[in-house]
Amino acid sequence: MNAADRLKLPPVVMPExxxxxxxxxxxxxxxxxxxxxxxxxxxxxxxxxxxxCVKGCPVGVHIPDFIQAIESGDYLAGIGIIKQTNLxxxxxxxxxxxxxxxxKDCTVxxxxxxxxxxxxxxxxxxxxxxxxxxxxxxxxxxxxxTSGKRVAVIGSGPAGLTVAGDLIKLGHAVTVFEALHMPGGxxxxxxxxxxxxxxxxxxxxxxxxxxxVDFQYxxxxxxxxxxxxxxxxxxxxxxxxxxxxxNFLHIPGESLLGVYSANxxxxxxxxxxxxxxxxxxxxxRGKSVxxxxxxxxxxxxxxxxxxxxxxxxxxxYRRSEEEMPAxxxxxxxxxxxxxxxxxxxxxxxxxxxxxxxxxxLTVQKMQLGEPDASGRRRPLPIPGQTSxxxxxxxxxxxxxxxxxxxxxxLPGLQMNKHGGIVTDEETMETSVPGVFAGGDIVxxxxxxxxxxxxxxxxxxxxxxxxxRTTETAKG
Amino acid sequence: MNTIRKREELGCNVIRYxxxxxxxxxxxxxxxxxxxxxxxxxxxxxxTIADANPDTGTISLIVQSVGKTTREMAxxxxxxxxxxxxxPLGRPTHxxxxxxxxxxxxxxxxxxxxxxxxxxxxxxxxxxTILGARTRDLLILEDDMRSVSDEIIVTTDDGSxxxxxLVTDAIRSLVSGGTHIDQAVVIxxxxxxxxxxxxxxxxGIPTMASLNPIMIDGTGMCGGCRVTVGGEVKFxxxxxxxxxxxxxxxxxxxxxxxxxxTAEQAAAERYDHQCRVGLDAKESR
Ligand SMILES: Cc1cc2nc3c(=O)[nH]c(=O)nc-3n(C[C@H](O)[C@H](O)[C@H](O)COP(=O)(O)OP(=O)(O)OC[C@H]3O[C@@H](n4cnc5c(N)ncnc54)[C@H](O)[C@@H]3O)c2cc1C
Ligand SMILES: Cc1cc2nc3c(=O)[nH]c(=O)nc-3n(C[C@H](O)[C@H](O)[C@H](O)COP(=O)(O)OP(=O)(O)OC[C@H]3O[C@@H](n4cnc5c(N)ncnc54)[C@H](O)[C@@H]3O)c2cc1C
Ligand code: SF4
Ligand code: SF4
Ligand code: FES
Numbered sequence: 001m002n003a004a005d006r007l008k009l010p011p012v013v014m015p016e017x018x019x020x021x022x023x024x025x026x027x028x029x030x031x032x033x034x035x036x037x038x039x040x041x042x043x044x045x046x047x048x049x050x051x052x053c054v055k056g057c058p059v060g061v062h063i064p065d066f067i068q069a070i071e072s073g074d075y076l077a078g079i080g081i082i083k084q085t086n087l088x089x090x091x092x093x094x095x096x097x098x099x100x101x102x103x104k105d106c107t108v109x110x111x112x113x114x115x116x117x118x119x120x121x122x123x124x125x126x127x128x129x130x131x132x133x134x135x136x137x138x139x140x141x142x143x144x145x146t147s148g149k150r151v152a153v154i155g156s157g158p159a160g161l162t163v164a165g166d167l168i169k170l171g172h173a174v175t176v177f178e179a180l181h182m183p184g185g186x187x188x189x190x191x192x193x194x195x196x197x198x199x200x201x202x203x204x205x206x207x208x209x210x211x212x213v214d215f216q217y218x219x220x221x222x223x224x225x226x227x228x229x230x231x232x233x234x235x236x237x238x239x240x241x242x243x244x245x246x247n248f249l250h251i252p253g254e255s256l257l258g259v260y261s262a263n264x265x266x267x268x269x270x271x272x273x274x275x276x277x278x279x280x281x282x283x284x285r286g287k288s289v290x291x292x293x294x295x296x297x298x299x300x301x302x303x304x305x306x307x308x309x310x311x312x313x314x315x316x317y318r319r320s321e322e323e324m325p326a327x328x329x330x331x332x333x334x335x336x337x338x339x340x341x342x343x344x345x346x347x348x349x350x351x352x353x354x355x356x357x358x359x360x361l362t363v364q365k366m367q368l369g370e371p372d373a374s375g376r377r378r379p380l381p382i383p384g385q386t387s388x389x390x391x392x393x394x395x396x397x398x399x400x401x402x403x404x405x406x407x408x409x410l411p412g413l414q415m416n417k418h419g420g421i422v423t424d425e426e427t428m429e430t431s432v433p434g435v436f437a438g439g440d441i442v443x444x445x446x447x448x449x450x451x452x453x454x455x456x457x458x459x460x461x462x463x464x465x466x467x468r469t470t471e472t473a474k475g
Numbered sequence: 476m477n478t479i480r481k482r483e484e485l486g487c488n489v490i491r492y493x494x495x496x497x498x499x500x501x502x503x504x505x506x507x508x509x510x511x512x513x514x515x516x517x518x519x520x521x522x523t524i525a526d527a528n529p530d531t532g533t534i535s536l537i538v539q540s541v542g543k544t545t546r547e548m549a550x551x552x553x554x555x556x557x558x559x560x561x562x563p564l565g566r567p568t569h570x571x572x573x574x575x576x577x578x579x580x581x582x583x584x585x586x587x588x589x590x591x592x593x594x595x596x597x598x599x600x601x602x603x604t605i606l607g608a609r610t611r612d613l614l615i616l617e618d619d620m621r622s623v624s625d626e627i628i629v630t631t632d633d634g635s636x637x638x639x640x641l642v643t644d645a646i647r648s649l650v651s652g653g654t655h656i657d658q659a660v661v662i663x664x665x666x667x668x669x670x671x672x673x674x675x676x677x678x679g680i681p682t683m684a685s686l687n688p689i690m691i692d693g694t695g696m697c698g699g700c701r702v703t704v705g706g707e708v709k710f711x712x713x714x715x716x717x718x719x720x721x722x723x724x725x726x727x728x729x730x731x732x733x734x735x736x737t738a739e740q741a742a743a744e745r746y747d748h749q750c751r752v753g754l755d756a757k758e759s760r
């Protein structure tokens with residue numbers, strides 16, 4: 001097929017659960033491509049020599065190559081190509097903000113002057129990963145003879161899982177310490193089932209277990225074991241403890257009954273299965289839920305609220321639609337599901353009744369001023385314009401900061417002013433020798449693929465570090 | 476495996492368990508707690524580490540059955556295992572040589588108070604203990620507390636044992652009798668902690684209280700355990716559980732404990748019903 005013909009092919013529409021139905025269950029919303037759909041979508045790729053898509057992907061997945069493999073029907077080769085650079089394609093295909101990354105500068109999208117027409121790289125990546133999982137095609141790699149070196153990984157989020165996977169394949173012994181009773185970090189407790197089925201995460205972890213990675217749950221480093229004990233027992237340490245510290249607005253009323261941080265709300269719903277009516281872990285099933293924020297965390301909270309039976313769900317965001325950081329797909333899904341978006345509204349106070357239960361909020365109407373340091377236009381209050389909104393549950397989803405547990409437990413660690421760990425940009429090594437870090441604990445709340453990218457960089461450097469110390473010892 | 480080694484009924488619905496948890500036993504300090512899941516579908520609940528033995532690798536947990544999860548736990552027998560135990564969590568109690576330390580415990584709060592009183596005694600303090608209970612049958616750990624205290628006073632609301640009255644009455648009479656107290660520690664039902672701390676504030680006695688808000692992760696991730704202390708939001712699981720009692724916003728904390736009352740009652744009823752169904756089935760066999 002020539003380029004002109006390829007450009008004429010319309011994007012394949014992803015089949016999805018109907019909004020009216022899906023708000024009553026927690027099953028995944030998009031069904032995924034059939035092989036026919038994947039082939040059609042793959043045929044839209046022009047195999048550009050300058051590869052703008054690859055440049056947009058933080059880990060440089062060889063996109064045209066794996067798409068070519070789909071086109072020629074060699075799925076095994078395709079998934080192999082992806083896995084050279086991305087350990088968790090089933091996850092990334094679902095949750096990457098593709099419109100800001102691999103699909104952003106896709107030539108096809110550019111040709112149509114519509115990013116919505118770009119080749120659906122994420123969906124194709126998901127297709128191959130699902131094919132591999134469903135057909136048990138995961139290849140168990142040849143693992144080199146054991147190096148005799150032991151690596152401790154703190155945290156089982158995407159950063160930690162990547163480090164564990166890369167290092168076990170190089171022959172090092174790896175133990176992952178996880179504070180919770182389940183693996184995955186945010187993939188497990190934060191991102192809801194309807195967006196990322198937990199089964200996928202658990203199968204990825206099962207794969208790593210088969211390769212020999214040892215997972216120790218219910219172990220909080222800095223509490224159950226000190227960082228020094230871990231350093232003594234292991235030849236290198238990777239910190240992937242994430243950005244799990246929820247921010248609050250520090251406005252009146254935040255301790256009222258019915259006010260949640262998004263982390264608490266999502267953890268109850270996901271990790272503790274409170275979406276299930278007879279779960280032992282309770283959750284307040286509000287009729288009218290207000291979610292404060294405009295990122296993925298806010299979208300996830302709002303859509304969870306619907307699935308918990310809310311009649312009205314509002315997202316209050318202090319900037320405008322354009323500045324909203326959430327993935328486009330999530331925003332569209334939220335709109336389809338009937339979530340109300342209140343832009344340019346900033347909460348001033350959460351209101352409650354005499355018994356201490358939330359009844360609503362007072363909000364300040366905003367307008368956009370000059371761009372701020374982040375390049376987004378700064379929201380400014382419009383004097384005198386306040387209004388009230390009624391709600392019986394309020395979810396604060398205004399972001400998370402790096403988890404302070406590990407930094408507090410390792411005093412020598414150099415930190416930045418946002419509470420993140422300072423590392424070497426290349427090697428991800430911290431100011432403490434032999435201790436590496438990556439993911440949200442370094443970047444602040446970022447993305448899955450960036451966390452994995454840093455994990456991969458760190459794994460490479462840890463391997464070099466371990467082999468270097470061997471040589472020094474020998475010499 | 477967190478295998479249960481020993482199970483002992485301490486009184487009305489209160490059970491002491493000795494459980495294998497070698498890493499926790501080796502690291503814990505007085506004032507710290509664990510979060511457990513009884514089974515793989517249970518809720519996560521916090522429990523104080525009442526005691527620990529690093530040599531045998533065991534910790535003691537003292538649990539009062541108040542709702543679904545704690546009742547489920549009460550069914551466990553030696554040889555059974557607790558599915559998950561994570562800890563030790565929270566900051567250890569600030570233990571030092573204060574001089575005279577007053578330890579005030581009420582209800583199940585006596586369980587977490589015991590390791591602190593023990594620590595205070597070992598640090599060379601003169602330990603005066605006041606234990607309060609509604610009635611004699613609800614008093615737990617009297618002998619253990621006696622063994623780590625220089626003086627001990629027991630009060631019961633109904634006068635069935637010790638002095639009739641509240642712990643606050645006992646504090647007042649101690650102080651008016653000329654006893655000087657350098658530091659107080661209070662653990663018990665939230666209302667009791669509130670009134671005790673109001674009194675010690677009035678009497679000018681520095682006081683620590685161990686708070687028991689609802690928790691999930693215990694690592695500072697969810698913010699569900701937030702309490703207001705000195706006008707600031709603190710996460711009890713990582714910043715506490717002990718705080719300066721005089722700075723705590725007690726009313727807000729007490730209110731938040733009631734967030735799930737309806738759901739908790741429903742869960743407990745469902746559970747009781749299931750248990751009964753189970754028993755009926757056995758009986759009919
Ligand atoms: C609700 C929500 C939705 C999101 N949606 C998206 C999305 O759609 N797309 C996207 O790309 N990104 C999304 N993100 C961001 C993304 O999930 C994170 O950037 C990513 O998970 C960071 O990975 P990580 O490995 O650094 O840390 P995390 O995933 O946070 O994992 C850290 C792990 O470390 C454990 N831990 C912490 N401290 C300790 C300790 N002391 N000892 C032992 N274990 C410890 C934690 O329990 C946790 O399991 C979302 C985030 C949230 C909260
Ligand atoms: C740091 C900390 C240490 C604790 N140590 C112990 C301990 O050593 N022994 C012990 O028996 N309990 C202790 N608790 C309390 C214990 O966690 C709760 O009793 C338990 O979570 C109740 O679970 P449930 O499902 O059985 O009851 P639920 O159904 O959840 O509740 C039943 C009743 O208990 C009340 N309740 C619920 N949670 C708490 C709570 N956190 N504190 C007080 N009352 C509550 C409810 O309001 C309700 O009236 C501690 C709590 C904290 C935060
Ligand atoms: S990893 Fe993410 S950004 Fe990279 S190709 Fe896959 S979906 Fe796109
Ligand atoms: S930019 Fe688009 S069309 Fe070009 S190779 Fe990448 S995915 Fe294919
Ligand atoms: S229990 Fe979640 S932050 Fe304290």
